[in-house]
Amino acid sequence: MFDTHLHYNIDPLWTNWQSFLNEAQQQGVHSSIVVGFDLASSEQACAIAKQTDRVYAAVGLHPRDAQVENMHEAIQQVRVLVKSSDKIVAIGECGLDFYHLRAEQRTQSLPFQRELFEQQLDLALEMNLPVSVHSRDAEDVMLQVLSARFHTQTLPQIVLHCVSGSVAYIRSALKMGAYISFAGNVTYKNAENVRELARITPLERVLIETDAPFLSPEPVRGQHPNHPAYIRHTAEFLAKNLYHVSFEEFESATDANATSVFLGRKS
Numbered sequence: 179m180f181d182t183h184l185h186y187n188i189d190p191l192w193t194n195w196q197s198f199l200n201e202a203q204q205q206g207v208h209s210s211i212v213v214g215f216d217l218a219s220s221e222q223a224c225a226i227a228k229q230t231d232r233v234y235a236a237v238g239l240h241p242r243d244a245q246v247e248n249m250h251e252a253i254q255q256v257r258v259l260v261k262s263s264d265k266i267v268a269i270g271e272c273g274l275d276f277y278h279l280r281a282e283q284r285t286q287s288l289p290f291q292r293e294l295f296e297q298q299l300d301l302a303l304e305m306n307l308p309v310s311v312h313s314r315d316a317e318d319v320m321l322q323v324l325s326a327r328f329h330t331q332t333l334p335q336i337v338l339h340c341v342s343g344s345v346a347y348i349r350s351a352l353k354m355g356a357y358i359s360f361a362g363n364v365t366y367k368n369a370e371n372v373r374e375l376a377r378i379t380p381l382e383r384v385l386i387e388t389d390a391p392f393l394s395p396e397p398v399r400g401q402h403p404n405h406p407a408y409i410r411h412t413a414e415f416l417a418k419n420l421y422h423v424s425f426e427e428f429e430s431a432t433d434a435n436a437t438s439v440f441l442g443r444k445s
């Protein structure tokens with residue numbers, strides 16, 4: 179399996195990432211992408227990837243976690259990082275996040291978030307890299323940004339990580355060539371809306387991820403941290419309940435998708 183989004187760079191995984199990685203490998207995870215959310219975590223992701231075969235890094239500035247004071251300088255630092263390593267396979271995670279923001283806070287942070295995201299979309303285009311997109315309670319603006327770029331041919335390859343949102347939103351994203359990545363929350367009892375998104379995502383566009391240490395899947399939902407090895411639960415659930423194919427067939431489809439998005443595009 180190919181875990182397309184996780185955080186060995188966040189504690190409690192960070193202090194002991196090698197043993198989590200060993201455990202994941204024993205469960206059949208052959209490749210994974212460690213994802214940054216600010217400069218420090220992006221550097222950590224690169225450091226882990228550098229030491230380890232088939233572990234890759236994504237570098238980027240999260241709309242709410244990254245404390246960005248000077249945007250131009252921060253983007254420049256991300257650019258330098260991308261150029262420093264051939265193990266970087268995506269920009270991200272970046273995007274839009276209005277979760278838990280009141281209307282006026284949302285209005286206030288929107289221009290900043292949008293600009294930060296747009297700059298990273300530009301960087302991805304420049305570097306010929308896909309983008310691991312984080313979007314939470316931001317569907318309308320996200321769609322505006324993506325479709326404006328789609329129509330002007332300035333949209334890099336998009337991966338909607340830990341997907342959520344409406345069926346209409348995902349249909350539009352699929353039309354724009356996006357890949358859709360499902361995390362452990364697709365297994366949750368109350369996540370019928372996320373399962374609905376899997377039903378409309380063709381097997382050729384689906385990816386899997388743990389987003390560990392977050393979002394432990396059923397049947398280990400109560401556990402923290404989420405282990406990268408638990409991706410098997412999510413993959414088995416999707417294969418059996420939503421794609422109605424054998425585990426092996428699902429695994430080989432998602433492996434091929436991840437390989438083509440993240441490993442097939444580097445210039």
Ligand SMILES: [Zn+2]
Binds near residue numbers: 183184185213271389
């Ligand atoms: Zn993440």
